[in-house]
Amino acid sequence: MSQTQTPQIPPPKRDEASRSTSRNVLVVIALVWTVQLVALMAALSGISQADVAIHFRTTEIAWFTLMTLLTGTFFLPFAVKAAALFGKKRVLLVAIGLGFVGDLIAAMATDYRTLLIGRGIAGIYAATAPLAYAITRDVFPRQWVGLASGILAGGVGLVAFGGPFLSGWLLDDYGFRGVLWFMAISTAVSLVLVAAFVPESPIRAAGGRMDWIGGILLGGGVTAIVYAVGQGSHWGWGSGKFAAFVAGSLVTLLAFALVERRVAEPLFPPAMTRRRPVWTVLLATSVAAGSLSAVGVVIQMLILMPKIPDVSEGLGWSGTHNAIVTSPISAMIIIAAVGTGYLARRMDARILLGIGSALTVLGYGIGTQLHHSAEQIVGMGVIAGTGTGMVMAVVPIMIIEVVTPEEQALANGVQTLGQGVAQIVVSQVAFVVMAQHGRILEGTQFYLDAGFTNGLWLVVGCCAVGTMLVFLIPRSKRLDEAEVGQAA
Numbered sequence: 082m083s084q085t086q087t088p089q090i091p092p093p094k095r096d097e098a099s100r101s102t103s104r105n106v107l108v109v110i111a112l113v114w115t116v117q118l119v120a121l122m123a124a125l126s127g128i129s130q131a132d133v134a135i136h137f138r139t140t141e142i143a144w145f146t147l148m149t150l151l152t153g154t155f156f157l158p159f160a161v162k163a164a165a166l167f168g169k170k171r172v173l174l175v176a177i178g179l180g181f182v183g184d185l186i187a188a189m190a191t192d193y194r195t196l197l198i199g200r201g202i203a204g205i206y207a208a209t210a211p212l213a214y215a216i217t218r219d220v221f222p223r224q225w226v227g228l229a230s231g232i233l234a235g236g237v238g239l240v241a242f243g244g245p246f247l248s249g250w251l252l253d254d255y256g257f258r259g260v261l262w263f264m265a266i267s268t269a270v271s272l273v274l275v276a277a278f279v280p281e282s283p284i285r286a287a288g289g290r291m292d293w294i295g296g297i298l299l300g301g302g303v304t305a306i307v308y309a310v311g312q313g314s315h316w317g318w319g320s321g322k323f324a325a326f327v328a329g330s331l332v333t334l335l336a337f338a339l340v341e342r343r344v345a346e347p348l349f350p351p352a353m354t355r356r357r358p359v360w361t362v363l364l365a366t367s368v369a370a371g372s373l374s375a376v377g378v379v380i381q382m383l384i385l386m387p388k389i390p391d392v393s394e395g396l397g398w399s400g401t402h403n404a405i406v407t408s409p410i411s412a413m414i415i416i417a418a419v420g421t422g423y424l425a426r427r428m429d430a431r432i433l434l435g436i437g438s439a440l441t442v443l444g445y446g447i448g449t450q451l452h453h454s455a456e457q458i459v460g461m462g463v464i465a466g467t468g469t470g471m472v473m474a475v476v477p478i479m480i481i482e483v484v485t486p487e488e489q490a491l492a493n494g495v496q497t498l499g500q501g502v503a504q505i506v507v508s509q510v511a512f513v514v515m516a517q518h519g520r521i522l523e524g525t526q527f528y529l530d531a532g533f534t535n536g537l538w539l540v541v542g543c544c545a546v547g548t549m550l551v552f553l554i555p556r557s558k559r560l561d562e563a564e565v566g567q568a569a
Contacts, residue, residue, distance in 0.1 A: 107278040108279055110274070110278070111279050115173070116214070119206065119210045121267070122206070122264055125247075125248050125251075125260050126145060126146050128260075128381055128385060128403070129248065130145050131382065131395075132252065137193040138523060138524035138525055140524065142525075143508070144197055145197070146378070147508070147509065148197050149200050149203055149207065150207070150307075150508075151201065151308070152201045152205060153204035154300070155304050157494055157497060158494060159291070159296045159300075160172055160208035161211060161212070161491055162291055162494075164215070165491060169282045170275065170279055170282065171281070173209055174275060177209060177271050179202060179205040180268050183202030183204070184268050186198060187261050187265075188258065207497070207501065210493075214493050216279065217477075218486060218489050245403050245411070246401070246404040248260060248400055249399065249401035252400040253400050253401055290346055292341075292344055295340050295341055295347060298334070299334070302331075303330070305329055307505045307506070309326035309327050309330065310506055313509075313513065349494070349495055353484065353491065358555055361553040361555065362482075362554055362557075363480075364499070365554055366472075366479060366496055366499075367496055367499030368546055369551075370473060370476055371500040371507060372504075372543035372544045373441060373472060375511060375543075379515065379536035379540060382528060382533070383395055383533045384396050392520045392522050393520070393528065394528070394530040395533075406459060407459075409459055410462030413462075413466040413467045416470065417437070417466070417471045418471070418473060421433055421470065430479045431551055434471070435552075437470070438468060438472060438547045438548035438551065439548050440465065440467050440468025441468035441544045442468075442545050443464055444466070445541045445544065448461035449534055449541065452533065452537065476496065480496060482557050507540070507543050511536045514535045514536050514539050516528070516532065517532065518535065519532050
């Protein structure tokens with residue numbers, strides 16, 4: 082009998098393998114820097130907002146962070162669709178460049194209105210995160226995908242660890258202006274790294290065109306509801322103006338759903354979002370991660386607002402003291418995130434997401450009662466930080482498991498959009514809840530202890546909802562079974 086022999090492919094030479102590994106490492110570094118700037122900007126904004134509020138004497142400090150989330154949410158659908166049509170790296174560079182322009186305007190602003198305009202333009206940078214995660218799937222070999230995704234997500238812990246030390250030094254020595262200028266410089270570095278080291282993804286949509294009508298309807302509908310929530314406490318939650326904005330938002334989003342069913346090239350294909358594994362993953366991860374992103378509103382105000390009898394019951398820490406106390410929490414985020422990236426190849430990702438969300442409920446639940454000293458903040462944070470690292474690391478991995486490579490950027494975009502909306506809504510409601518037990522002094526809003534307690538209870542409730550939503554997700558492929566690409 083004759084036998085057919087399969088030709089043996091020789092293994093790569095040692096120097097070729099070394100060069101390939103070096104290239105992969107450089108790509109990871111560039112993408113980690115780019116993705117983590119999104120988290121770092123949020124951390125820097127959070128730690129400087131107390132100083133900004135006092136400097137500009139405003140009770141509208143919520144818009145300091147809300148503006149970036151608002152514009153990022155509006156432009157995200159366009160960025161994701163453009164990436165599918167014209168290339169992920171190309172759109173990534175455009176988003177970074179516009180973010181740099183916004184950072185410059187904010188850093189040079191002399192009044193609060195100009196500062197908010199700059200922050201709004203800088204918010205376009207938020208589109209870089211889903212694009213970077215999608216590139217990770219496209220350009221790395223299979224054995225690198227889980228590790229690279231875990232490192233990108235685990236970088237949240239690096240930001241949480243180094244960010245407070247960095248921002249504490251900047252804030253204590255140079256004020257909030259130093260923080261804003263650092264943002265601009267860091268964005269410029271991101272632009273250089275991506276341009277130099279990140280390859281273009283070979284995966285694009287076959288032909289097609291931009292769905293402008295769908296994008297405007299989606300962005301407009303989401304923006305309207307976010308703006309209404311932000312202004313609800315001033316208009317009155319039962320006012321006609323608030324009701325009109327909410328109704329208009331719902332009508333706009335309904336129109337978006339109808340348009341997407343009829344256009345040839347929808348912004349987010351209904352066939353993808355109707356699949357149960359996809360929509361359940363998107364829903365659960367958006368609520369879980371969005372709630373955790375919003376908790377900084379409560380924690381940073383609690384830690385950095387001054388202690389003023391009968392006016393403010395913040396802890397009044399300096400930025401540097403905050404960094405020292407919270408460093409164990411940051412370490413747990415890093416360890417949990419990297420460990421989750423490793424475990425995701427061997428375990429059901431639903432279990433990891435459920436455990437992580439449950440730990441955040443436990444940690445912040447303890448914090449509702451115990452948040453008055455450094456020891457209590459660390460105790461709360463170590464538990465919640467472990468859960469946070471797990472949740473943030475498993476989100477991009479779960480999306481890889483339920484969509485095809487061609488759908489990766491779109492799915493990441495939907496998840497980021499949902500997470501952004503959840504973060505905005507929870508953040509705004511947290512400000513409203515805290516203000517119910519607060520005082521205004523010389524134009525600045527301060528908060529009493531009952532306000533911080535209720536703000537933490539709000540976060541606990543939202544994290545609990547995210548935990549329960551995990552039970553909706555059906556079993557899907559594990560990371561090792563998912564289809565990935567390699568361009569480099």
